[in-house]
Amino acid sequence: MYLRSTQELTHAAAQVILQGAIAQAESMGVPQCIAIVDAGGNLLAFLRMDGAKVLSQLSATQKAITAASSRVPTGGVPGDVELKLAFATGGQLTNLKGGLPIVIHGQVVGAIGVGSGTGDQDVEVGQAGIDALMAVLS
Amino acid sequence: MYLRSTQELTHAAAQVILQGAIAQAESMGVPQCIAIVDAGGNLLAFLRMDGAKVLSQLSATQKAITAASSRVPTGGVPGDVELKLAFATGGQLTNLKGGLPIVIHGQVVGAIGVGSGTGDQDVEVGQAGIDALMAVLS
Amino acid sequence: MYLRSTQELTHAAAQVILQGAIAQAESMGVPQCIAIVDAGGNLLAFLRMDGAKVLSQLSATQKAITAASSRVPTGGVPGDVELKLAFATGGQLTNLKGGLPIVIHGQVVGAIGVGSGTGDQDVEVGQAGIDALMAVLS
Amino acid sequence: MYLRSTQELTHAAAQVILQGAIAQAESMGVPQCIAIVDAGGNLLAFLRMDGAKVLSQLSATQKAITAASSRVPTGGVPGDVELKLAFATGGQLTNLKGGLPIVIHGQVVGAIGVGSGTGDQDVEVGQAGIDALMAVLS
Structure with missing residues (x-):
């Protein structure tokens, strides 16, 4: 009643996600900013690929925070x-596509946010990151 | 001429409001962030229920501040x-539904802001909070 | 390797902590602002008691965030x-006394921050909040 | 006369630096937040290790930005x-130890900022990150 059990991503998991996303972005030829946050929206890992837009650091991170909070894909x-x-969240909640919750055993343990491509490209790269984690977990 | 009498919510009142809102949210199965502010928009009480969205802390609070300031429901x-x-208020004034002024004897003594459900759910939970206070006052 | 198990405070736990802190503050005759955050520093519950300083809302919250992050009492x-x-944390990390981590089975599950009294009074009220939770858990 | 040649870290370089820093932090048993920025102070890569302080995300990043800007170690x-x-930089310039410029052929190409340990531990981990890059470059 006073405590509930939950799970957290380790930084090893965050790195697997990051690698999966980077590999996909490279295969698409679309450099990306990739942010991974925990369930509370705190940053776990980030990478800005060569040629990705500098300001996409901010939007990628807000996409990840939004997906972690709402527990559904952004957009x-x-x-x-x-x-x-x-406005009501000081710009933290964004409706840009490219934020995806990371769901394990039905529980949201964090989210990935990707930015610098089109919305659809961002989603594709984010999904590849999640897929990479699922592959090592299965 | 130089002073006017006013009334303020006590923290006991804030807790009654909070309990009424929580009970309603539980009966609806919709976890909520619930914020109660005084007539000046300063936070009196807050609770984030299990499973409510983290970012709704911010929007719930802004809804309460907006309703206290405008003295009418938000939206x-x-x-x-x-x-x-x-823009002009740095994001503090929000037009999202879910903020309700708390009116006693025709005077706004504060407001409740609710966020994490749909706008209508938020209003319903906020109203239940106010109703709980009215019940103990009558 | 990729996931680690952890525990979270429920909002029922946050309310028990809040009640314990309020009771202690009332017995001391020192109105307080009391904030409870989760392990990631996100606000779970807050109450400003009658007569507590308005600005202590901010310091109480930052004390809680600081204690949750550093996992030791503030100060x-x-x-x-x-x-x-x-400065480096945008004012979020404070060294004011009155922030205490909430430790269960050796794990920090959140923190309480109290402000509006002296540092020592704040600590006393915060500890009473934690004690109230421990009492219901044992 | 109107253009000057410069060099930038690739994201592959940022990952090598990150790995070197993580390995050192693991060998010390001190979880860290590690931020790598380019010469302009924009974030290239970040990792928060399991157990590192949440607020150190902010200080680690400001250490990296400060070292990139000043081109000398922070502190x-x-x-x-x-x-x-x-004050004058809105908190961006920090004098906390743990920020080190990354110098290649006499030119600052970026910086690493580390936070969550003591200042000396932070420097040690940051230096290990830079050493890892130098090893692959030589």
Whole structure:
């Protein structure tokens, strides 16, 4: 009643995710900023690939924080509330595509946020990062 | 002429409001972030329920501040000015639904802001909090 | 290797802690701001007691965040680095007394931060909050 | 006359530095937050090791930014100006130990910032990161 059990990503896991995302981005020829946060939205790992946009550091991180908080992929908030939510959270909640929750055994343990490509490219790279973790866990 | 009488919520009142809101949220199965502020917009009480979104802490608080300031429920600002108001207040004024003023004897003594559900769920939980206070006052 | 098990405070636990702290503050006749955060520093619960200082909301919260991050009571940072740490963390790390980690089975699951009294009073109230949780857990 | 040649760290280099720093921190048994920035102070790579302090994310990054900007290790600013510099830069310039410039052929190409241990431990881990890069370059 007073405590609940949960799981956390280790930094070894964060590195596996990062490598998977980088490999995908390289195969697509799209340099990316990649951020991984824990379930509480605190940064675990980050990499800006050669040629990725400098400001995408910020958006990639906010995508990851948003996905960790909402527990669904970013980009699905209705258009009539997305800017209100952005303002009300000091810009932390973003509705840009490219943030994906990392779900293990039905529990969100963190999220990945990717930015510097198109929204669809960002999602593809983020998913590859998650897939890499799932591969080593299975 | 130089002073006017006013009333303030005690922290006992804030706790009653919080309990009423929590009970409603539990009965709905929707975990919420619940913030209660005084008439000046300063935080009196807050609770993040198990499973509520982390970023909703921020939006719930801004909803409460907005409702305390405007003295009407949040969400009613015309669309052509809501973003201007958000900008002009550094994001503190939000037009998201879920902020309700707490009115006693015709005077706004504070507000409750709720976030993590849909706008309508947030309003329902906030109203339950206010109702709990009214029940002990009557 | 890729996941580690951990425990989180529920909001029921946060409320027990809050009640214990409030009771102690009332018995001392010292109104307090009381903040409880999870292990990642995100706010779980907050209460500002009648007569507590408004700005202590901020310091109480930062004390809690600092204790959750450093995993030791606040106030022990050497004087020659405390301001540097405050600056380097945007003011989030504070060396004011009144922040205590909440340790269960040797693991930090969160922290309590108390502010509005003297440093020693703040610590006493924070400890009473933790004691209340330990009492229900044992 | 109008352009000057410079060199930049690739993300492959950032990963080598990160690995070297992680290996050293693991051998010391001191979990760390490790940030690597380019010569302009923009984040290239980051990792928070299991058990490192959450708030050290911020200080580690500011140490790296400071070292990249000043082109000397952090911690050497005279005490009578360090807080003035912190104020004047919005907290970005820190005089905490643990930030080291990365110098290649006499040119600063970036910096590493480490935080969560003592100042001396932070420097040791940062130096190990730089050494790892030098080893692959030679």
